[in-house]
Amino acid sequence: MSRKMTIADVAEKAEVSKSTVSQFLNERFEYMGEETRTRVQNAISELEYQPNVVARSLKKKSTSTIGVIVANILHAYSTQVIRAIENVCNDNGFSTIICNADDNPEKEKKYIETLLAKQVDGLIVVPISGNLGTYDKLLKQNYPIVFLDRLVDGLNTDTVLLDNERASELAVSHLLKNGYKDIAIVTTSLVDNVTPRVERINGYKSTLKANGITVRPEFIRGMELNSFNQGLDALFSLDKKPDAIISGNDLTLMEILKYTFENDIEIGKDIGLITIDEVSFGPIHSPPLTTIAQPTFEMGKEVATILLKKIKDKKIKDPVIHRHEPSIIIRNSTKKEGVSSE
Structure with a gap:
C-alpha cells in the first residue's frame, strides 16, 4: 500500500516551503507568483495529494x-x-x-x-x-x-x-368565476397547525366570505394520508356534495386522484379540481390539471x-x-x- 502524501511531500516536489503550500490550499494567492502557483498545483496533481479536510476545517473554524x-x-x-x-x-x-x-x-x-x-x-x-x-x-x-x-x-x-392565503384566494376565485359554487378544501392533518395547511384554509374561508358565500365546515377536511379514503367517502356522501375540490398539496392530490379513479368520478365533469403545488404530470393528466404553483x-x-x-x-x-x-x-x-x- 502506497504511503499517504503530505504537505511536506508537495513542498519538496514543488521546491517551495510548507507554508507556501498551506497558503495555496487556503486560496491565499496574493503572496505567490503565477509560476509558483503552477508548480504547487502540478505537484499536488502528480502526487495525488488529498488535503485533510477535517484538519483544515478545525483550523478555519468552518x-x-x-x-x-x-x-x-x-x-x-x-x-x-x-x-x-x-x-x-x-x-x-x-x-x-x-x-x-x-x-x-x-x-x-x-x-x-x-x-x-x-x-x-x-x-x-x-x-x-x-x-x-x-x-x-x-x-x-x-x-x-x-x-x-x-x-x-x-x-x-x-x-x-x-403567501399561502393568496394561493387559496387564487384557487377559490378561479373556481367561482368558472361557475363552481360548492367548493371543498382537502389537505393533510391539521393536528400540529402546520403553517401552509392552516393559512391555505384561512385563505379559502376569507375568499368565500368576501364573495358572500357561507363557509361550510363539512367542506373542510384535514386528514392523515391513510385516512383519505374514508374522509373522501364522507365528503361525497353529504346530502349536498361539493362540485369542486381544492387539494392542499401534491400528496393530497395523489389521494384525490386515486379516489376519483376508483369511484368513477370524472374530473372536469363530475367534479372540478385545482391543486396547490405544480406537479410534473399536471399538463399530461387527463384532463390536464389546474394548479397553483409555488416559485x-x-x-x-x-x-x-x-x-x-x-x-x-x-x-x-x-x-x-x-x-x-x-x-x-x-x-x-x-x-x-x-x-x-x-
Missing part, C-alpha cells in the same frame, strides 16, 4: 457545509427547493447534507444533533412542532438558522415561505442566500419573513361545461 432538514422529502416542493439550495451552495463553495425528518419531531431532533456534531456552519429547516426549545437555544447562541415553508410560534428567525427555485435560492450571508456576517439582524407570490396555471380540470374558462 466546514463549508450546511445542513438541510425537510419535513417530508416526498413533496415535490421539497425536492425542487433542495435542488435550488444545492445550486447556490455549490456556487459558493459549500456542500449540503440533506436530512428527511418524516414529520417526526424525534427524528428531526436527532438530525439536528447529528448535523451540529458534524460542525455544519448553518441550518435550513422545514420545522416540525416539538423542537421549539432546541431551536430557541441555537438562536440565542446566534447560530445561523433559516426556516423554510413554516413559521414556528415563539421563534423569531428569518423564514422563506409562500420553488426562487424560494430555494433565497433561503440559501440568506443562510450564507448569516454565516459570513455573524452580526445579529432583525429577522424577516420573506413571502413569495403564487401563480395559477389554468388547465381543463376546472373547466365547467357551459362556462368559458379564463
Whole structure:
C-alpha cells in the first residue's frame, strides 16, 4: 500500500516551503507568483495529494457545509427547493447534507444533533412542532438558522415561505368565476397547525366570505394520508356534495386522484379540481390539471442566500419573513361545461 502524501511531500516536489503550500490550499494567492502557483498545483496533481479536510476545517473554524432538514422529502416542493439550495451552495463553495425528518419531531431532533456534531456552519429547516426549545437555544447562541415553508410560534428567525392565503384566494376565485359554487378544501392533518395547511384554509374561508358565500365546515377536511379514503367517502356522501375540490398539496392530490379513479368520478365533469403545488404530470393528466404553483427555485435560492450571508456576517439582524407570490396555471380540470374558462 502506497504511503499517504503530505504537505511536506508537495513542498519538496514543488521546491517551495510548507507554508507556501498551506497558503495555496487556503486560496491565499496574493503572496505567490503565477509560476509558483503552477508548480504547487502540478505537484499536488502528480502526487495525488488529498488535503485533510477535517484538519483544515478545525483550523478555519468552518466546514463549508450546511445542513438541510425537510419535513417530508416526498413533496415535490421539497425536492425542487433542495435542488435550488444545492445550486447556490455549490456556487459558493459549500456542500449540503440533506436530512428527511418524516414529520417526526424525534427524528428531526436527532438530525439536528447529528448535523451540529458534524460542525455544519448553518441550518435550513422545514420545522416540525416539538423542537421549539432546541431551536430557541441555537438562536440565542446566534447560530445561523433559516426556516423554510413554516413559521414556528415563539421563534423569531428569518423564514422563506409562500403567501399561502393568496394561493387559496387564487384557487377559490378561479373556481367561482368558472361557475363552481360548492367548493371543498382537502389537505393533510391539521393536528400540529402546520403553517401552509392552516393559512391555505384561512385563505379559502376569507375568499368565500368576501364573495358572500357561507363557509361550510363539512367542506373542510384535514386528514392523515391513510385516512383519505374514508374522509373522501364522507365528503361525497353529504346530502349536498361539493362540485369542486381544492387539494392542499401534491400528496393530497395523489389521494384525490386515486379516489376519483376508483369511484368513477370524472374530473372536469363530475367534479372540478385545482391543486396547490405544480406537479410534473399536471399538463399530461387527463384532463390536464389546474394548479397553483409555488416559485420553488426562487424560494430555494433565497433561503440559501440568506443562510450564507448569516454565516459570513455573524452580526445579529432583525429577522424577516420573506413571502413569495403564487401563480395559477389554468388547465381543463376546472373547466365547467357551459362556462368559458379564463
